[in-house]
Amino acid sequence: xxxxxxxxxxxxxxxxxxxxxxxxxxxxxxxxxxxxxxxxxxxxxxxxxxxxxxxxxxxxxxxxxxxxxxxxxxxxxxxxxxxxxxxxxxxxxxxxxxxxxxxxxxxxxxxxxxxxxxxxxxxxxxxxxxxxxxxxxxxxxxxxxxxxxxxxxxxxxxxxxxxxxxxxxxxxxxxxxxxxxxxxxxxxxxxxxxxxxxxxxxxxxxxxxxxxxxxxxxxxxxxxxxxxxxxxxxxx
Amino acid sequence: xxxxxxxxxxxxxxxxxxxxxxxxxxxxxxxxxxxxxxxxxxxxxxxxxxxxxxxxxxxxxxxxxxxxxxxxxxxxxxxxxxxxxxxxxxxxxxxxxxxxxxxxxxxxxxxxxxxxxxxxxxxxxxxxxxxxx
Numbered sequence: 001x002x003x004x005x006x007x008x009x010x011x012x013x014x015x016x017x018x019x020x021x022x023x024x025x026x027x028x029x030x031x032x033x034x035x036x037x038x039x040x041x042x043x044x045x046x047x048x049x050x051x052x053x054x055x056x057x058x059x060x061x062x063x064x065x066x067x068x069x070x071x072x073x074x075x076x077x078x079x080x081x082x083x084x085x086x087x088x089x090x091x092x093x094x095x096x097x098x099x100x101x102x103x104x105x106x107x108x109x110x111x112x113x114x115x116x117x118x119x120x121x122x123x124x125x126x127x128x129x130x131x132x133x134x135x136x137x138x139x140x141x142x143x144x145x146x147x148x149x150x151x152x153x154x155x156x157x158x159x160x161x162x163x164x165x166x167x168x169x170x171x172x173x174x175x176x177x178x179x180x181x182x183x184x185x186x187x188x189x190x191x192x193x194x195x196x197x198x199x200x201x202x203x204x205x206x207x208x209x210x211x212x213x214x215x216x217x218x219x220x221x222x223x224x225x226x227x228x229x230x231x232x233x234x235x236x
Numbered sequence: 237x238x239x240x241x242x243x244x245x246x247x248x249x250x251x252x253x254x255x256x257x258x259x260x261x262x263x264x265x266x267x268x269x270x271x272x273x274x275x276x277x278x279x280x281x282x283x284x285x286x287x288x289x290x291x292x293x294x295x296x297x298x299x300x301x302x303x304x305x306x307x308x309x310x311x312x313x314x315x316x317x318x319x320x321x322x323x324x325x326x327x328x329x330x331x332x333x334x335x336x337x338x339x340x341x342x343x344x345x346x347x348x349x350x351x352x353x354x355x356x357x358x359x360x361x362x363x364x365x366x367x368x369x
Contacts, residue, residue, distance in 0.1 A: 058339040064332055072336040
């Protein structure tokens, strides 16, 4: 039996790019199922996603935040027993052809979580400003300290999860800025995490989930979350 | 009995009865009223038992006995606020689970309806632009 793979596309007000992202993904990976989780967008994201006719669309009635949207997708993946779930940003910054890189690593059991990283194997810090780079660097050192593992791109929203991982994190997923915390949580519970270089396009549309004014809040929240996650009792 | 003592007895009794009445009329859930009731009972005790404050102050090594009152008040308020934060967190988690479940069910329902539709009939879903004129 062929392994079943679900691509989860969390989308909040991405009407400019969603159609392009969905149809590109469908063209690149015709064998994978696509799921758009529309996080109560106020624009026509849902309409454009549906108009492509090649993705299932979940319309959340209330805005939950990126984490809540991804978690919805993970619950769907678990419910329909997918072997692998990929998180793919709706703003078009990831390349659809890179999906295979991540999925192959998970399906060949090289790792439980594959993270598409901007920095691995390439020193260019691409499409990020100084503050963001500093933040990412800081998380890198924090993760060395907390989980004895060097993760270069903690903020990457391009990830593939194995079946066991899906079943583990679908119960507990932070609502806002979830990425670094999830890495710590998974590493702490002995899931194997691997990073792989993926090219990023600069943002095609929409705005970052981390506007500069929220920077300090973001840093503080994520720092606390990573610390707490590293001190939680192991569940495995 | 000094005037201030009568005043504090009345005040703490009023707080207690207000909370109790809210619970009685189901405006306040019993489980959330417990901390309010306990704090107001502590206040009632200390407004009747004047030496209690002095005794507690000397026990804790506090030179100025009335400040014991502030400490009790402060501890009570902090406990209540922490309890609120816990309740809010629990509710946020529950709301999130419900919203996700609704989303998943909506999709499932759409798919079931789609399957039930006879194949020769064209999708009658109206265009969102239509009917706007």
